[in-house]
Amino acid sequence: DSGVTQTPKHLITATGQRVTLRCSPRSGDLSVYWYQQSLDQGLQFLIQYYNGEERAKGNILERFSAQQFPDLHSELNLSSLELGDSALYFCASSFRAGRQETQYFGPGTRLLVL
Amino acid sequence: AQRVTQPEKLLSVFKGAPVELKCNYSYSGSPELFWYVQYSRQRLQLLLRHISRESIKGFTADLNKGETSFHLKKPFAQEEDSAMYYCALSRTGNQFYFGTGTSLTVIP
Numbered sequence: 001d002s003g004v005t006q007t008p009k010h011l012i013t014a015t016g017q018r019v020t021l022r023c024s025p026r027s028g029d030l031s032v033y034w035y036q037q038s039l040d041q042g043l044q045f046l047i048q049y050y051n052g053e054e055r056a057k058g059n060i061l062e063r064f065s066a067q068q069f070p071d072l073h074s075e076l077n078l079s080s081l082e083l084g085d086s087a088l089y090f091c092a093s094s095f096r097a098g099r100q101e102t103q104y105f106g107p108g109t110r111l112l113v114l
Numbered sequence: 115a116q117r118v119t120q121p122e123k124l125l126s127v128f129k130g131a132p133v134e135l136k137c138n139y140s141y142s143g144s145p146e147l148f149w150y151v152q153y154s155r156q157r158l159q160l161l162l163r164h165i166s167r168e169s170i171k172g173f174t175a176d177l178n179k180g181e182t183s184f185h186l187k188k189p190f191a192q193e194e195d196s197a198m199y200y201c202a203l204s205r206t207g208n209q210f211y212f213g214t215g216t217s218l219t220v221i222p
Contacts, residue, residue, distance in 0.1 A: 033210065042214030043158075043200055090158065101146065101204060105158040 003027065004093050004106035012112045018079040021109045025072055025093030031055070032074040033094065033103065034066055038087040049074055081113045117141055118203050120213035127191045128221050135186040135216045137175075137201030146204040147184040149175055150212075153197045161186075161199070171195070191220045 003026035013019055025032050034046040036059075045058035049068035060066075063081075068074040078085060088110050092103040119138045127133045139145060149161040162170045164177040164184060175186045184201060201213040 035212070043212040045210060045212065092158075102160055102163070103148075103150075103202075103210060104160075105150075107157045 004091065004104050006089075006091055006106035006109050008109060009107065010110045010112075012114065013081060014114055015081055015083060017081050017113075018077065019081065019111065021076040021078070021089055021091075021111075023074045023076070023091030023093075023106055025074070025091075026095070026104055029093035029095050029104070030072065031094040031096075032068055032072070033092045034060075034074070034076050035090040035092065036087045037090060037108070043090075046076070078111070083113050086111055086113045117211040118201050118213040120199075120201055120216050122216045123214065124217050124219070126219045126221055129193055130190050133188050133191040133195070133218065133220075135199050135201075135218065137184045137186065137213060139182050139184065139201075139203050141182075141203060141205070143205065147175075147177055148202040148204065148210075149173070149184075149186050150200045150202055151197050152200070152215075158200065191218075193220050193222055196220045 005024045007022045011019055030051045033048045036044045036046055046060040047066050048056040052068050063079050066076045088108045090105050090108045092105045094101050094103045117140055121136055147164040150158045151161045152158045162168050173186055173188045175184050177184050196219050198215050198217050200215045203211045
């Protein structure tokens with residue numbers, strides 16, 4: 001157990017709907033990353049937050065948004081869902097000690113859009 | 115621009131045989147490189163990172179700056195090594211870039 005938690009574990013919804021995925025980082029970690037893992041595209045970086053502020057953006061669609069709250073938990077909002085959004089969504093939190101930064105991954109949220 | 119390339123999507127080896135999972139990267143600075151592993155139905159977890167020069171579960175990886183590679187090697191594969199392996203690159207203090215992963219199957 002990495003200490004990173006994600007809810008819900010599974011989510012089934014319909015096209016056009018909106019969902020919110022939640023991530024709680026490990027205690028003390030200030031950075032949260034969101035990734036999308038699909039069968040054909042591997043692990044795609046979506047967005048990173050550090051201490052409440054957006055730090056880096058990857059391949060995140062405009063229909064998706066995220067935020068990190070003062071208690072450092074993060075939410076990923078996916079709207080106008082399409083069939084192709086079905087994937088496993090991971091969050092990771094990271095800790096930096098000197099030059100070394102290590103990411104710890106949550107168990108993921110499996111999203112199925114029907 | 116693709117920063118991390120794992121050319122093999124699938125790799126099968128027999129138990130006891132050597133295994134090498136390839137990873138090439140493109141980055142002009144000094145990257146931090148990692149290997150992550152995802153066992154069936156489990157979360158991704160860090161296997162090793164180049165800066166530690168460690169050996170975990172018999173796996174090693176050497177950073178070759180000339181060839182911009184960070185291949186993962188193990189001299190004798192075990193059945194429990196069957197998993198998805200991801201190579202990752204980190205720009206200091208910023209985002210991580212992951213390869214598309216290699217699914218390793220160790221045949222008994």
